[in-house]
Amino acid sequence: xxxxxxxxxxxxxxxxxxxxxxxxxxxxxxxxxxxxxxxxxxxxxxxxxxxxxxxxxxxxxxxxxxxxxxxxxxxxxxxxxxxxxxxxxxxxxxxxxxxxxxxxxxxxxxxxxxxxxxxxxxxxxxxxxxxxxxxxxxxxxxxxxxxxxxxxxxxxxxxxxxxxxxxxxxxxxxxxxxxxxxxxxxxxxxxxxxxxxxxxxxxxxxxxxxxxxxxxxxxxxxxxxxxxxxxxxxxxxxxxxxxxxxxxxxxxxxxxxxxxxxxxxxxxxxxxxxxxxxxxxxxxxxxxxxxxxxxxxxxxxxxxxxxxxxxxxxxxxxxxxxxxxxxxxxxxxxxxxxxxxxxxxxx
Amino acid sequence: xxxxxxxxxxxxxxxxxxxxxxxxxxxxxxxxxxxxxxxxxxxxxxxxxxxxxxxxxxxxxxxxxxxxxxxxxxxxxxxxxxxxxxxxxxxxxxxxxxxxxxxxxxxxxxxxxxxxxxxxxxxxxxxxxxxxxxxxxxxxxxxxxxxxxxxxxxxxxxxxxxxxxxxxxxxxxxxxxxxxxxxxxxxxxxxxxxxxxxxxxxxxxxxxxxxxxxxxxxxxxxxxxxxxxxxxxxxxxxxxxxxxxxxxxxxxxxxxxxxxxxxxxxxxxxxxxxxxxxxxxxxxxxxxxxxxxxxxxxxxxxxxxxxxxxxxxxxxxxxxxxxxxxxxxxxxxxxxxxxxxxxxxxxxxxxxxxxxxxxxxxxxxxxxxxxxxxxxxxxxxxxxxxxxxxxxxxx
Numbered sequence: 001x002x003x004x005x006x007x008x009x010x011x012x013x014x015x016x017x018x019x020x021x022x023x024x025x026x027x028x029x030x031x032x033x034x035x036x037x038x039x040x041x042x043x044x045x046x047x048x049x050x051x052x053x054x055x056x057x058x059x060x061x062x063x064x065x066x067x068x069x070x071x072x073x074x075x076x077x078x079x080x081x082x083x084x085x086x087x088x089x090x091x092x093x094x095x096x097x098x099x100x101x102x103x104x105x106x107x108x109x110x111x112x113x114x115x116x117x118x119x120x121x122x123x124x125x126x127x128x129x130x131x132x133x134x135x136x137x138x139x140x141x142x143x144x145x146x147x148x149x150x151x152x153x154x155x156x157x158x159x160x161x162x163x164x165x166x167x168x169x170x171x172x173x174x175x176x177x178x179x180x181x182x183x184x185x186x187x188x189x190x191x192x193x194x195x196x197x198x199x200x201x202x203x204x205x206x207x208x209x210x211x212x213x214x215x216x217x218x219x220x221x222x223x224x225x226x227x228x229x230x231x232x233x234x235x236x237x238x239x240x241x242x243x244x245x246x247x248x249x250x251x252x253x254x255x256x257x258x259x260x261x262x263x264x265x266x267x268x269x270x271x272x273x274x275x276x277x278x279x280x281x282x283x284x285x286x287x288x289x290x291x292x293x294x295x296x297x298x299x300x301x302x303x304x305x306x307x308x309x310x311x312x313x314x315x316x317x318x319x320x321x322x323x324x325x326x327x328x329x330x331x332x333x334x335x336x337x338x339x340x341x342x343x344x345x346x347x
Numbered sequence: 348x349x350x351x352x353x354x355x356x357x358x359x360x361x362x363x364x365x366x367x368x369x370x371x372x373x374x375x376x377x378x379x380x381x382x383x384x385x386x387x388x389x390x391x392x393x394x395x396x397x398x399x400x401x402x403x404x405x406x407x408x409x410x411x412x413x414x415x416x417x418x419x420x421x422x423x424x425x426x427x428x429x430x431x432x433x434x435x436x437x438x439x440x441x442x443x444x445x446x447x448x449x450x451x452x453x454x455x456x457x458x459x460x461x462x463x464x465x466x467x468x469x470x471x472x473x474x475x476x477x478x479x480x481x482x483x484x485x486x487x488x489x490x491x492x493x494x495x496x497x498x499x500x501x502x503x504x505x506x507x508x509x510x511x512x513x514x515x516x517x518x519x520x521x522x523x524x525x526x527x528x529x530x531x532x533x534x535x536x537x538x539x540x541x542x543x544x545x546x547x548x549x550x551x552x553x554x555x556x557x558x559x560x561x562x563x564x565x566x567x568x569x570x571x572x573x574x575x576x577x578x579x580x581x582x583x584x585x586x587x588x589x590x591x592x593x594x595x596x597x598x599x600x601x602x603x604x605x606x607x608x609x610x611x612x613x614x615x616x617x618x619x620x621x622x623x624x625x626x627x628x629x630x631x632x633x634x635x636x637x638x639x640x641x642x643x644x645x646x647x648x649x650x651x652x653x654x655x656x657x658x659x660x661x662x663x664x665x666x667x668x669x670x671x672x673x674x675x676x677x678x679x680x681x682x683x684x685x686x687x688x689x690x691x692x693x694x695x696x697x698x699x700x701x702x703x704x705x706x707x708x709x710x711x712x713x714x715x716x717x718x719x720x721x722x723x724x725x726x727x728x729x730x731x732x733x734x735x736x737x738x739x740x741x742x
Contacts, residue, residue: 046437307424
């Protein structure tokens with residue numbers, strides 16, 4: 001029977017995971033991720049891959065918005081930078097994917113840092129508008145810089161190959177996404193245990209106080225933009241190689257807002273929350289469409305209304321979430337864990 | 348606190364249960380997958396199109412189906428969002444084992460074309476982008492409507508004839524005003540090449556999305572001195588353009604719309620500014636009665652609706668599904684298995700398929716999946732689309 005987790009040393013306080021139960025759960029999740037593709041059909045693999053790609057992007061955004069407190073509406077555009085730089089290098093220069101994807105991440109990090117410059121002077125809503133400008137500028141460049149991007153035409157990206165075989169099925173691509181997602185999660189969780197991560201959180205909580213304590217605001221804000229964009233670019237680059245055909249229509253402002261919704265619902269300032277949020281927002285349309293399909297058989301008269309009910313339900317679920325659990329799914333999960341740890345004597 | 352979590356878990360289990368249904372392929376109904384836009388950006392035209400596809404399937408099943416086999420249409424709204432389209436496509440192909448697919452927009456059809464080719468699923472959509480007719484890149488995509496490129500070429504041909512018929516000499520100047528997207532720019536490269544080959548001076552002007560006033564674009568048209576303006580956009584912006592042109596008094600410029608801005612809705616939105624507007628319509632609108640609309644009209648009236656209410660996109664959906672069904676029927680007639688490969692091969696054998704005057708005759712071949720290469724031009728007269736030309740071919 002325990003009433004809480006107490007740390008007796010700094011080492012323990014800084015530990016990656018604190019209790020044996022946490023390690024066991026982590027092991028179970030990993031085992032599930034390894035077994036899942038062998039049990040699932042292509043549909044579930046498609047969903048899993050969509051979730052994985054979205055989760056990487058959501059972790060990227062959460063580093064910036066959830067941890068450093070810098071709101072960004074440029075997520076879609078930064079994903080586009082990653083997707084197009086990787087796709088173009090693969091399609092035009094014939095470079096292999098394991099070269100183009102890291103390069104694309106670096107390019108996106110640079111572009112992100114560039115558009116992060118206004119963050120030194122701008123905060124809150126003003127920064128939101130500045131990043132909205134980034135979204136518009138990048139979108140415009142992609143659709144109008146014909147010589148480089150092919151303009152509004154869709155870009156065909158060759159399927160990645162490894163040891164001579166093409167990674168062109170959901171099953172094969174699952175492994176690439178899984179490795180990238182694990183890498184991203186590990187990096188992001190550890191970053192937050194470092195000096196840089198603490199500087200991010202200090203800036204979020206009170207930037208003036210952080211500066212007084214000696215945090216170089218300009219440097220750390222730009223670092224946040226760069227690191228965040230690196231992963232957002234990774235998410236975009238993976239989209240390009242996974243889907244093999246991309247067009248600008250995939251990376252609009254709507255995408256930016258969808259990712260903001262993911263991290264808000266999943267939990268701002270939580271790495272696992274980003275993954276829950278990505279899963280939730282990716283699965284919700286699938287769930288609603290399947291519920292709608294079931295409903296159609298029960299009440300055929302309703303068939304015409306169902307698409308609209310789905311839209312309404314989508315909005316309703318998000319609103320209810322924000323009202324009843326503003327801290328997101330991550331908090332919900334924490335509550336479940338707390339309940340069982342203290343069961344049956346919860347207080 | 349725990350109750351909330353419980354509700355969440357329950358929701359999750361409902362989902363897992365709901366994700367279940369999967370079917371068998373042999374015998375039983377023939378499964379056709381479809382995605383429609385009923386709630387998204389193009390739902391105004393997507394809804395009648397979807398109704399047309401569904402109506403055809405229902406009508407055909409009422410008659411006994413294809414060779415005594417019913418068609419099961421598995422469809423959902425995807426809200427014009429590419430990721431949703433990918434999810435639904437993957438679900439229908441993997442779990443429901445659909446053999447053919449009806450799509451909708453340019454963005455999602457393009458995004459899916461690689462998957463379509465590797466899954467070998469014959470696919471028809473309402474996107475007539477010339478990118479989709481490349482046999483190497485899109486071997487399973489079939490087009491029922493005239494491609495946007497061909498539509499523009501036909502519009503230019505008509506404009507040149509009209510120019511000469513009015514007693515003018517030389518060649519007219521033209522402009523393409525287009526939606527700033529793959530859909531909007533799709534006709535430009537081929538259209539520009541054709542215009543230049545015929546000595547027609549032509550320019551392209553993008554129409555910014557969400558604009559509430561298109562006077563700046565129209566003044567560019569005036570500066571350029573265009574006599575004919577071809578519009579590749581949807582009804583909303585196109586009707587705004589016509590209204591702006593009317594208030595600028597640009598009655599000497601003839602506006603010509605390609606198929607997505609030439610329908611009943613445009614007339615409704617633009618009102619009397621639509622009078623005299625010319626449309627390149629690959630599908631005959633229901634304001635003209637032709638044989639190919641009888642069944643659809645009867646079906647609609649049995650449901651207490653009329654073709655006029657649904658409009659041209661209903662007919663478009665109906666006949667797109669009808670051509671797809673012809674491919675299935677020919678495969679069954681040939682006693683072949685209903686696989687994507689066989690249906691594709693049989694679709695490629697379709698020659699001069701008669702749609703009863705709704706379109707020009709449809710023909711496919713193993714090297715050509717653009718089934719429809721000619722159309723008639725219509726003019727808005729007294730608030731109705733009235734044919735003003737015979738079928739003009741782009742070739």
